[in-house]
Amino acid sequence: MTAATPKRMHLAAHFPGVNNTTVWSDPRSRSQIEFSSFEHLARTAERGLFDFFFLAEGLRLREHKGLIHDLDVVGRPESLTVLSALAAVTDRIGLAATVNTTFNEPYELARRFATLDHLSAGRAAWNAVTSSDAFTGENFRRGGYLDRSERYTRAAEFVATARELWDSWTPEGAPRPVAHRGRHFTVEGEFTVPRSPQGHPVVIQAGDSAEGRDFAASAADIVFTRHGTLEAGRAFYADVKGRLAAHGREPDELKVMPGVTFVLGDTDAEAEERAIAVRRRQVSPQNAIAALEQVWGRDLSGYDPDGPLPASDPDPGAELVRGRVRQGDPLAVAARWRALSREKGLSIRQTVIEATGRQSFIGSPATVAAQLTEYVAAGAADGFILVPHLTPGGLDDFVDRVVPLLQERGVFRRAYTGSTLRSHLGLAEPVWKG
Numbered sequence: 001m002t003a004a005t006p007k008r009m010h011l012a013a014h015f016p017g018v019n020n021t022t023v024w025s026d027p028r029s030r031s032q033i034e035f036s037s038f039e040h041l042a043r044t045a046e047r048g049l050f051d052f053f054f055l056a057e058g059l060r061l062r063e064h065k066g067l068i069h070d071l072d073v074v075g076r077p078e079s080l081t082v083l084s085a086l087a088a089v090t091d092r093i094g095l096a097a098t099v100n101t102t103f104n105e106p107y108e109l110a111r112r113f114a115t116l117d118h119l120s121a122g123r124a125a126w127n128a129v130t131s132s133d134a135f136t137g138e139n140f141r142r143g144g145y146l147d148r149s150e151r152y153t154r155a156a157e158f159v160a161t162a163r164e165l166w167d168s169w170t171p172e173g174a175p176r177p178v179a180h181r182g183r184h185f186t187v188e189g190e191f192t193v194p195r196s197p198q199g200h201p202v203v204i205q206a207g208d209s210a211e212g213r214d215f216a217a218s219a220a221d222i223v224f225t226r227h228g229t230l231e232a233g234r235a236f237y238a239d240v241k242g243r244l245a246a247h248g249r250e251p252d253e254l255k256v257m258p259g260v261t262f263v264l265g266d267t268d269a270e271a272e273e274r275a276i277a278v279r280r281r282q283v284s285p286q287n288a289i290a291a292l293e294q295v296w297g298r299d300l301s302g303y304d305p306d307g308p309l310p311a312s313d314p315d316p317g318a319e320l321v322r323g324r325v326r327q328g329d330p331l332a333v334a335a336r337w338r339a340l341s342r343e344k345g346l347s348i349r350q351t352v353i354e355a356t357g358r359q360s361f362i363g364s365p366a367t368v369a370a371q372l373t374e375y376v377a378a379g380a381a382d383g384f385i386l387v388p389h390l391t392p393g394g395l396d397d398f399v400d401r402v403v404p405l406l407q408e409r410g411v412f413r414r415a416y417t418g419s420t421l422r423s424h425l426g427l428a429e430p431v432w433k434g
């Protein structure tokens, strides 16, 4: 590749639902469950020629001190149903649903994704996550609770079984019997759905452990990651791309797409100001105490969010929060937060704002376009899953103001050239094993 042909990027839109980045207090916020919200974001992303629209999954309302977590009180709908409805009001954009491999069955899920691929004329994608904890498992007696090592064994067999089913019809359009007998699944008989337009829906992977990364290298087309900074992104990128050869795959066969946030302004200074205001809304005084309680493992409602951090250490064994991933060893996190607060003279709320992440890309449209281009050129990403902070209008400005600049730079498409998600991603159709 020469300097005259800059590397192109892929873009996806993450629906801002019950993430801790979503700002619900903004007067422009709309429902996270009414169809019009999904439709607005998907159509906006399609207007911006994005590769795909993405839905996360939460299988149980999270709890904080025995109460439903603030962000979850509004609930969340089931993703494949939402995407089926979106298939009818969009033409080209890919439609990706996160669905776990721990509490489902491959025959049923392969059927549903193949059907979505037919309904959307080749635009379906599946983010195959393991998402198992005992708390979530209480909702799924048959799926049960799998410990860590078994989760990815099951996930790998799950995706392999789905692929056997997707491959099972002949090119002449006749079903052939499938006989799968594995450790986790037995499938005997014909598949109900003919070969779908993409052959196999696009498979995404999102776990970050070594097992998760190997699973991505062996079975996924895209890896969705949290490593959104330039340095961490490059290290992650090199790591997962380096795992592909062992599975007989080329580096281009797996696209690395970090989830990233952004704040735009007319100038860089205005964007910085807005970003500070957004962070203060994301971390309200009440959210700051909740974040502190999550680390310290005990009730800290008596603390002043504008005052100092607790002097005592966290209780590492306490389970105050259920259904959320912990941020690491509580003692280490507390030590880091205390050091930060001491060093910069920060209150509880200011420490949480500072420690729990800022927006990934902040600036004028020109600055953000330049930064995104630099990340891709530097080998930190093949593209981005953009996480707006407003439902559903949070992508409007990006599409209107940043996408044209990316096109001018020659790093983003000016039109869709194919009709399937695989073609947007430059991925070959899987070989039909006859």
Ligand SMILES: Cc1cc2nc3c(=O)[nH]c(=O)nc-3n(C[C@H](O)[C@H](O)[C@H](O)COP(=O)(O)O)c2cc1C
Pocket: 055, 056, 057, 058, 059, 098, 100, 128, 129, 130, 131, 132, 206, 207, 208, 209, 210, 211, 212, 213, 224, 225, 226, 259
């Ligand atoms: C960027 C990213 C997004 C994820 N999104 C979801 C999600 O929407 N629903 C879910 O149940 N798990 C989600 N997960 C969790 C993973 O599927 C996985 O269960 C978890 O990270 C544990 O696997 P690990 O130990 O390999 O990281 C996500 C993980 C990452 C890194």
